[in-house]
Amino acid sequence: MKKLINHADSVVSDALTGMAAAHEDLRVDVAAGMVRRATPPRAGKVGLVSGGGSGHEPLHTGFVGYGMLDAACPGEIFTSPAPDPIITATKAVDAGAGVLHVVKNYTGDVLNFEMAAELCADEGVRVLPVLVDDDVAVQDSLYTAGRRGTGATVFVEKIAGALAESDAPLERVAATAAEVNARSRSFGIALTSCTTPAAGKPTFDLPGSEVELGIGIHGEPGRSRAGAAPARELAAIAMDAIHGDQPLAGDLLVMVNGMGGTPLIELYIVFAEVEAYIRGRGARIVRSLVGNYVTSLDMQGFSVTVCHLSDELTGLWDAPVHTPALRWGR
Amino acid sequence: MKKLINHADSVVSDALTGMAAAHEDLRVDVAAGMVRRATPPRAGKVGLVSGGGSGHEPLHTGFVGYGMLDAACPGEIFTSPAPDPIITATKAVDAGAGVLHVVKNYTGDVLNFEMAAELCADEGVRVLPVLVDDDVAVQDSLYTAGRRGTGATVFVEKIAGALAESDAPLERVAATAAEVNARSRSFGIALTSCTTPAAGKPTFDLPGSEVELGIGIHGEPGRSRAGAAPARELAAIAMDAIHGDQPLAGDLLVMVNGMGGTPLIELYIVFAEVEAYIRGRGARIVRSLVGNYVTSLDMQGFSVTVCHLSDELTGLWDAPVHTPALRWGR
Amino acid sequence: MDVTFFTAWIEEIIRTLALCRDRLTRLDAAIGDADHGTNLDRGFTAVRQALSDTPPQTPGQALTLVGNTLIRRVGGASGPLYGSAFRQLGRSLGDAREVSLADLATALESAVETVRRLGGAAEGDKTMVDALAPAVRELTDAVREGDKERAALERAARAAAEGARATIPLRARKGRASYLGPRSIGHEDPGAASAALIVAALCA
Amino acid sequence: MDVTFFTAWIEEIIRTLALCRDRLTRLDAAIGDADHGTNLDRGFTAVRQALSDTPPQTPGQALTLVGNTLIRRVGGASGPLYGSAFRQLGRSLGDAREVSLADLATALESAVETVRRLGGAAEGDKTMVDALAPAVRELTDAVREGDKERAALERAARAAAEGARATIPLRARKGRASYLGPRSIGHEDPGAASAALIVAALCA
Numbered sequence A, B: 001m002k003k004l005i006n007h008a009d010s011v012v013s014d015a016l017t018g019m020a021a022a023h024e025d026l027r028v029d030v031a032a033g034m035v036r037r038a039t040p041p042r043a044g045k046v047g048l049v050s051g052g053g054s055g056h057e058p059l060h061t062g063f064v065g066y067g068m069l070d071a072a073c074p075g076e077i078f079t080s081p082a083p084d085p086i087i088t089a090t091k092a093v094d095a096g097a098g099v100l101h102v103v104k105n106y107t108g109d110v111l112n113f114e115m116a117a118e119l120c121a122d123e124g125v126r127v128l129p130v131l132v133d134d135d136v137a138v139q140d141s142l143y144t145a146g147r148r149g150t151g152a153t154v155f156v157e158k159i160a161g162a163l164a165e166s167d168a169p170l171e172r173v174a175a176t177a178a179e180v181n182a183r184s185r186s187f188g189i190a191l192t193s194c195t196t197p198a199a200g201k202p203t204f205d206l207p208g209s210e211v212e213l214g215i216g217i218h219g220e221p222g223r224s225r226a227g228a229a230p231a232r233e234l235a236a237i238a239m240d241a242i243h244g245d246q247p248l249a250g251d252l253l254v255m256v257n258g259m260g261g262t263p264l265i266e267l268y269i270v271f272a273e274v275e276a277y278i279r280g281r282g283a284r285i286v287r288s289l290v291g292n293y294v295t296s297l298d299m300q301g302f303s304v305t306v307c308h309l310s311d312e313l314t315g316l317w318d319a320p321v322h323t324p325a326l327r328w329g330r
Numbered sequence C, D: 001m002d003v004t005f006f007t008a009w010i011e012e013i014i015r016t017l018a019l020c021r022d023r024l025t026r027l028d029a030a031i032g033d034a035d036h037g038t039n040l041d042r043g044f045t046a047v048r049q050a051l052s053d054t055p056p057q058t059p060g061q062a063l064t065l066v067g068n069t070l071i072r073r074v075g076g077a078s079g080p081l082y083g084s085a086f087r088q089l090g091r092s093l094g095d096a097r098e099v100s101l102a103d104l105a106t107a108l109e110s111a112v113e114t115v116r117r118l119g120g121a122a123e124g125d126k127t128m129v130d131a132l133a134p135a136v137r138e139l140t141d142a143v144r145e146g147d148k149e150r151a152a153l154e155r156a157a158r159a160a161a162e163g164a165r166a167t168i169p170l171r172a173r174k175g176r177a178s179y180l181g182p183r184s185i186g187h188e189d190p191g192a193a194s195a196a197l198i199v200a201a202l203c204a
């Protein structure tokens, strides 16, 4: 394994040190494992806190700033944070209007955020969670831990963040966040595995001739494998899964997301195929993101996330945002 | 080789099709191999045209838009564009005030831009070139083609672009562009080679235990090899080379750039080391970029680019920019 | 069994988990995200520190200290689950200085119940529960049948080990492995494996 | 030598470059950016199209057509260099329908001069010039010594091949390979290799 790191155990803290040096409008508490806005929360504004395992950069720390998150708690690589940093962050950003926890649906994230929320409630901080579970590769049934939270997290954090800036009450922010999740679907495909610094070798072996279908964002193997195929076919596999779960219609927000090791030129090739597929189904992309937003360390591959927009959601998507990874309007 | 492509020969055109679909404020001419702003140039504004081989995304096409380039000509992978698209782009963006050609110092880029400039001059379009040659890994001497243009291209395009928006005359825009280049230095290190779609296998073989020092952005092997080392040591190697060529002092604009296959979390680790190194030399980072800006397909590695700022240059850097890859202030 | 017995148990857990850290991570790589060994090792390294910082006076204090530390330092799914389990152990044993095998069996019973409640996993779902539940049943039987301490604990350890091995043919219904559907079959569950090690540490 | 001779030459160049495309790209991978074979193949494939679109009537037209097409379609360093060289060939041969070996030698001389001027490379800099220059010298000698056409062309081809091989021990001073400094030693220059193929195509 060759990585730009100092030591496997210091990856997260060293990266946070870099974030602190790079972004003066963020306050980074390396020891506590928390990143928040430099400016304290405005009274009456709902706070947004998210977090989860590291290794998905820019998610979540890169989405802290005006119009999006108030704070993020990065855990160890692929390991959800413990309750303590979540509690610290939640208290730090509560401005009297309560705090929304944006939680990706993984057992670890759910349990740690729940524990943190209980303790915050005991101390009088109102907390509502929104659970993100957009990954159609996993069947939501008695036989699974439910669908994984992946790309839609970016949409939820951006749109709920914009609504919170308008001083909407906690219940409304939580409801809109849940609506974004309900209107979003994702599917991911990997060309290679990823290598965690601790393990030092690829999490799964993928022969040069095969791709992994329906991957998550933690290097978990997918649901199945297929032979390597042209971008057009891989995009169709992802879009068929999404379209089959929630038929494409109307105005869409679409993200073609890189898994961390895939160059931008390839993501644009995939986007071209996704756009053609969607046009072919009579729907239309009105907003889009192409790039690395929810990654899996050095994995090569992509995921597609589709959100069915309403006029209100489109307006909130367009609202100004100022974070390290997403910025427009100011 | 596994890549998200349809065919090795259609990589550039397929990616341009994706860009066209993703960015409505760009006009993409796939056949001509040119990307320009959707809005025609404002009369009296100097036009900025750049270009070069593809495989460096977002450079150059991702930097077309308000406050930066007026047009970019992407050649085939690692192959500078022929004169025709450069001529078409130059004529298209000339609004009477002349056009600046931002040319990275490679034999191919220089020759093709020169040919294009001559033909434009014949047709009455005033063209001035700025040559970017910031890579300290190459000794500029009788024994080389001169220093390569790498990371500083982003600084030159952003700052010259901002100046052009203020309707500065061509000579001044060209002079400032040259000043930015003169104040900038870069050095790159690769952990892996890259694989061009046409060749289908890594351009050079790098044993798991070694890194390539002083690489360019075309998968050319570097000047030498060294054993894999912690990020701190690799950052020091890059910074020693830069500091040795142009001593670090005063206010700096610093970019820690990923080569395409390196995850963001590692780039922040490198940035932390670079920042500490610079602080240790009594200089200070006042502006920064951390991410993939001048890439080499799927290569894993990083480059550092340092620019010694003046108040004027800092102001131009902060000016609004609205492109796919760089956006702030609007 | 007094505080010395329980601190010895904890020391042994720390030792074996450090030893088996990479094996647990490998198991997690096959059907999870390759961090289980790292997670527990990080947590129990913190436990060693905590023990020396504030040496516990009673079995209950020792186990509560472990629980709190795991919850604070592990994260992931196993952190809250193991952490809450140890806290529950501590709660059940109260501030008694000396506890009986029967007390331990009852406490373990309620600890496993806590894991079931938090994680919603039943036996057969291919989780740590598949090692913990049979171990507790076996220990309870041993107590009822009047086994000596050592023999009883060894029966529990064997049951846990068998329970862990028995997860191999199972299809996961909880945790990350459940995302794999049928592909989770044929691999031992990492949490069941670590649970077996923790129980085995009782009779070192 | 009339237009048929020169179109035959061009056809032969197209054929061999397609054949050696991967070898040239491999040579470029070692000391460049792994695209020389692809670049020339792309350019000469376009030349084939251009030839059938507008069949040239004179040697000069044929060579100018090649030059313009290469400049338009190749890019990189070799596009402008080879393109300008062929354009210069065409210019020198003017609109004569029939040209002599001596005419060709003079034309090639001026074409190589064009490459030298554009690229600033001297012999020994490890570029295409190292194959082109000796070939032209040899051809000129052959003409002076009154060799027959075929013999003369074969002497030129041999000189070009030797010139290309002779770039192996050289340290590059121009083009991408110069970035490698001493590491460029020990590899044949891809442009010199393609130049040797182009000259060799004269006597196919």
Ligand SMILES: Nc1ncnc2c1ncn2[C@@H]1O[C@H](COP(=O)(O)OP(=O)(O)O)[C@@H](O)[C@H]1O
Pocket: A078, A079, A080, A107, A108, A109, C028, C032, C033, C035, C036, C037, C039, C040, C075, C076, C077, C078, C079, C081, C115, C118, C119, C120, C121, C126, C127, C128, C129, C174, C175, C176, C189, C190, C191, C192
């Ligand atoms: N809902 C659950 N109930 C009981 N145990 C669970 C549950 N989910 C996961 N586990 C256990 O946790 C183990 C994984 O722990 P770990 O890898 O540390 O956390 P994560 O899955 O968050 O990476 C699994 O092997 C399983 O035994």
Ligand SMILES: Nc1ncnc2c1ncn2[C@@H]1O[C@H](COP(=O)(O)OP(=O)(O)O)[C@@H](O)[C@H]1O
Pocket: B078, B079, B080, B107, B108, B109, D028, D032, D033, D035, D036, D037, D039, D040, D075, D076, D077, D078, D079, D081, D115, D118, D119, D120, D121, D126, D127, D128, D129, D174, D175, D176, D189, D190, D191, D192
């Ligand atoms: N300044 C120069 N003068 C003459 N020939 C050159 C010069 N620079 C490069 N070349 C030739 O061009 C060849 C490389 O061509 P090619 O790979 O197609 O272009 P690029 O280097 O832009 O990728 C080199 O092998 C060399 O022979």
Ligand SMILES: [Mg+2]
Pocket: A053, A077, A078, A079, A080, A108, C033, C035, C076, C077
């Ligand atoms: Mg985990």
Ligand SMILES: [Mg+2]
Pocket: B053, B077, B078, B079, B080, B108, D033, D035, D076, D077
């Ligand atoms: Mg090239």
Ligand SMILES: [Mg+2]
Pocket: C028, C032, C033, C034, C035, C036, C076
């Ligand atoms: Mg795990």
Ligand SMILES: [Mg+2]
Pocket: D028, D032, D033, D034, D035, D036, D076
């Ligand atoms: Mg080349």
